[in-house]
Amino acid sequence: MPPHLALRPTTLETAPQATRTRRGTAVEEQESEYASMYAAEFTPVSRTVFLILHDRQRAEDITQDAFIQLYSHWGTVSRYERPGAWVRRVAIRLAVRHQKRERTRAVIERSAEPPSMPQPADIDLLHSMRQLPPAQRAALVLFYYEDRPVAEVASILGWTLSATKVNLMRARRRLGALLDEVTEDVD
């Protein structure tokens, strides 16, 4: 008899009430930790995702999907040094993947619309950023908005250090040209 098909020995008898209560308390504790993480990280992550997608509703939905993944892996991820980094990475990758799909669908009319947001957003900047590939957009957001070092940007996007530097430089140059601004190449 293979062990997986056997009923688990611990469940062969009716579980004592105390065991059930302990299990319930442990789940409550985990959910409470998760809720704290959610409260602290959801807004910043959804803002980062928004800067990549330029669609507020979609940004919140994708961030929500990333946090749902976080919930189902919470037992493992909560033991990481920085669980917030895990969910941020998932959300950014989902956003980049989503944006690539959108580009292939060529939703030009939709992308050409100015983003719906209250002023004072830098509409020209966001409009120019839309012309960059999604991954370059994500790199700019992580480097300039989240103020992350190049090595961390590389780690989040799954790039090498040199590829990250090259992509940041290209993105800056392209934006500089589109916005008629001065660029200074920074490492």
Next chain:
Amino acid sequence: MSIERRLREGLERSASAVQPDMGRRLPEAIARGRRRRRARRASSILATVAVLAGIGLAIPHVTTFGQRIPHPAASRGPTLTPGPDAVIAGTYTSKLRATSRVIRDNGMAGTWTLRLSANRVITVSAPRSFRGELTAIAFRIQGERFTTNAFVDDPRCSNDVGVYRWQRAGATLVFTPISDTCALRRALFSSQPWHTSG
């Protein structure tokens, strides 16, 4: 203004427009996360059962292959003895009537089919109206005791197992509860007798 400065200031201003409704989003994330976790658990159980069922199917073939090779020392091949669980193996149906609240509230009324296999796996076909979770199910026979973890993933059954006395008379199989705290399982197994089919 340099492009770097414009990026820093422009992105900061644009991002501040995002103000998620946390009161709505958090409960939704927890509810969907729970469902996703249950689904992951169920699919891993099903995958394990499928692999083990595959192994179970492969073993008789290996035995048959071995038996085809003439063996000078043995005049007959080995005899396979069925395990104790094989005595109940078969397909059974039962028609549940909406006679109790648990049956009515969970849409359990209708025809149910149980396929009890000799490798201790139960496959259940439920009526379409049933609102509950049925994933991979196992059973075990010890004498007249039948133990099963049906509905193990349903939150109302708290990971417990149910123990029943089983009796078969001809084509009829009857389960009588010995200990089971799960009302869904009690309703399914012991509300009505089961009849062999197929």
